[in-house]
Amino acid sequence: xxxxxxxxxxxxxxxxxxxxxxxxxxxxxxxxxxxxxxxxxxxxxxxxxxxxxxxxxxxxxxxxxxxxxxxxxxxxxxxxxxxxxxxxxxxxxxxxxxxxxxxxxxxxxxxxxxxxxxxxxxxxxxxxxxxxxxxxxxxxxxxxxxxxxxxxxxxxxxxxxxxxxxxxxxxxxxxxxxxxxxxxxxxxxxxxxxxxxxxxxxxxxxxxxxxxxxxxxxxxxxxxxxxxxxxxxxxxxxxxxxxxxxxxxxxxxxxxxxxxxxxxxxxxxxxxxxxxxxxxxxxxxxxxxxxxxxxxxxxxxxxxxxxxxxxxxxxxxxxxxxxxxxxxxxxxxxxxxxxxxxxxxxxxxxxxxxxxxxxxxxxxxxxxxxxxxxxxxxxxxxxxxxxxxxxxxxxxxxx
Numbered sequence: 001x002x003x004x005x006x007x008x009x010x011x012x013x014x015x016x017x018x019x020x021x022x023x024x025x026x027x028x029x030x031x032x033x034x035x036x037x038x039x040x041x042x043x044x045x046x047x048x049x050x051x052x053x054x055x056x057x058x059x060x061x062x063x064x065x066x067x068x069x070x071x072x073x074x075x076x077x078x079x080x081x082x083x084x085x086x087x088x089x090x091x092x093x094x095x096x097x098x099x100x101x102x103x104x105x106x107x108x109x110x111x112x113x114x115x116x117x118x119x120x121x122x123x124x125x126x127x128x129x130x131x132x133x134x135x136x137x138x139x140x141x142x143x144x145x146x147x148x149x150x151x152x153x154x155x156x157x158x159x160x161x162x163x164x165x166x167x168x169x170x171x172x173x174x175x176x177x178x179x180x181x182x183x184x185x186x187x188x189x190x191x192x193x194x195x196x197x198x199x200x201x202x203x204x205x206x207x208x209x210x211x212x213x214x215x216x217x218x219x220x221x222x223x224x225x226x227x228x229x230x231x232x233x234x235x236x237x238x239x240x241x242x243x244x245x246x247x248x249x250x251x252x253x254x255x256x257x258x259x260x261x262x263x264x265x266x267x268x269x270x271x272x273x274x275x276x277x278x279x280x281x282x283x284x285x286x287x288x289x290x291x292x293x294x295x296x297x298x299x300x301x302x303x304x305x306x307x308x309x310x311x312x313x314x315x316x317x318x319x320x321x322x323x324x325x326x327x328x329x330x331x332x333x334x335x336x337x338x339x340x341x342x343x344x345x346x347x348x349x350x351x352x353x354x355x356x357x358x359x360x361x362x363x364x365x366x367x368x369x370x371x372x373x374x375x376x377x378x379x380x381x382x383x384x385x386x387x388x389x390x391x392x393x394x395x396x397x398x399x
Contacts, residue, residue, distance in 0.1 A: 003368075003372065004365055004368050004369075005364070005368070006196075006197055006200050006301065007200065007294065007297045007298045007301045007333070008294075009200070009204065010200045010203050010204050010207075010297055011290065011293065011294035011297065013203075013204050013207045013208050014203075014207050014290055014293055014294075015282070015290055016109070016112065016207070016208070016211070017207040017208070018282055018286045018289075018290060019108075019112055019282065020105050020108035020109050020112060020210075020211075021105065021108070022282065022283070022286070023108040023111065023112065023130045024103060024104065024105050024107070024108045026130070026134070027103040027107070027108070027130070027134070028102075028103055030134055030137075030138075032134070032137050032144045033101060033102060033103035033107075033144060101146055101147070101148055104149045104210075105210045106149045106152050106153065106210045106211075106212065107147070107149065107152065108130070109210060109211040109212060110147075110152050110212055110215070110219075111128070111129075111130050111133060112130065113211075113212065113215065114127040114128075114218060115152070115212075115215060115218050115219055116128040116133060116145060116218060116219055116221050117218035117219070117220055117221065118132075118136075118142070118221050118223060118230060119220045119221065119222045119223065120223040120229075120230065121223075125223070125230060125236075126230060126234075126236050126237075127218070128221060131234075132234045133145070133221070135233060135234055136221075136230075136233060136234065139233050140224070140225075141223060141224060141225050141228070141230070141233055142221050142222065142223060142224060143221075143222075143224070145219055145221055147219050152212055152215075153212065155212060155215045155216075155217065156212035156213045156214070156215060157213045157214040157215075158212075158213035158214075163205055163209065166201075166205070167202065167205055170198045170201055170202065173194065173195075173198060174195065174198055174199075176390070177191060177192075177195055179390045180390060183390055185385050185386075185388050185390070186312075186382070186383050186384075186385035186386040186388075187311075187386075188378065188379065188382060188386055189308050189311060189322070189374060189375050189378045190375040190376065190378070190379060192304065192305065192307060192308050192311075193305065193371065193372070193375045195304055196301050196304040196305060199300065199301070199304065200297065200301060203297070291337065294333065295333055295334060295337065298329070298330065298332075298333040298334075299330055299334075301329065302326055302327070302329040302330030302331075303330065305322070305325075305326040305329070305371060306323075306326045306327075306330070308322060308326075309323060309326075312383060313378060314377075314378065314380070314381060318374060318377070318378070321370050321374065322370075322371065322374050324367070325367035325368070325370045325371045325374075326367075326371070328363055328364060328367035329364060329367050329368060329371070332360050332363060332364040332367075335360060336356060336357060336360050339356050339360075340353060340356055343356065
């Protein structure tokens with residue numbers, strides 16, 4: 001999907017970012033997660049009467065023995081004055097080591113991914129959506145999950161270093177292409193196509209920076225009540241079982257529909273979140289901003305391919321195919337939106353509206369396939385300038 005419709009992937013990522021922002025605001029307004037446990041304990045710490053030692057637990061579950069600077073120490077009374085200058089440093093250290101349970105955008109991404117699993121009688125029962133979590137906490141069916149952002153990041157398979165290295169590699173590639181253009185050296189169609197993917201890659205990493213990567217184990221949320229069941233409070237879908245043809249339809253057609261974000265008819269399963277789900281209902285202003293951003297991204301992606309309009313091709317037919325395919329991938333998203341708007345004005349049924357993306361995909365998918373094929377076939381006989389490198393770039397260590 002990322003090769004066929006990369007602009008659709010970045011639009012989906014932006015929709016998840018907007019959903020995470022909406023969920024974060026909603027959870028903070030609920031007041032259930034505005035807790036910084038260790039900070040409150042430190043600020044509310046009363047006079048110390050008998051002990052001169054305080055235990056603070058760090059992230060590795062080991063114990064650090066810290067002497068309180070104002071604790072009464074008869075044998076070492078003279079050291080109290082020396083300890084006072086370190087009071088602020090000690091407080092800062094403890095607060096940094098504290099367990100902050102306040103809700104963050106990382107939590108929102110995590111719950112949208114299906115990161116909270118409801119357990120009933122010690123067994124997995126249902127994957128909770130954001131609205132389910134707030135509903136069950138409000139009904140006192142479960143306790144508010146005590147999970148810090150650091151604990152979620154510990155489950156993630158990616159961190160700032162891995163993401164930063166990838167961005168550095170992409171930035172180095174873009175800088176090389178810009179340098180070749182300045183020195184008027186040949187740029188191949190494959191390099192130009194890679195540049196289009198690199199631009200979208202920057203945007204994807206920007207909106208997914210706080211999203212955990214490939215988390216396998218959800219966080220358990222245990223059911224407390226005995227006189228009622230989860231079905232009495234939230235809607236619980238019965239089964240994850242689908243037929244072989246159902247899996248094919250879900251992974252290809254339904255995934256494409258969900259990526260577009262035009263419709264909200266994708267089934268929610270009991271023990272998992274569908275691959276291209278992970279988003280919440282957006283406000284009208286956010287939907288309009290997302291739509292305009294998606295159209296702009298499609299125009300930029302196709303426009304980068306149009307930069308090869310006057311590149312050297314082996315045959316005239318290849319050059320025409322490249323130009324026509326680039327125009328198709330620019331215009332198709334705009335035509336889809338205009339067609340849907342027209343059909344909505346004509347009060348067309350929902351079934352007809354769902355067929356519009358499928359209709360235009362008949363033109364879009366072959367155009368993308370043509371561009372991908374031409375990127376490699378044009379390498380069979382490159383001009384001599386394509387093998388030249390800018391001298392100063394060879395002196396810089398690169399990844």
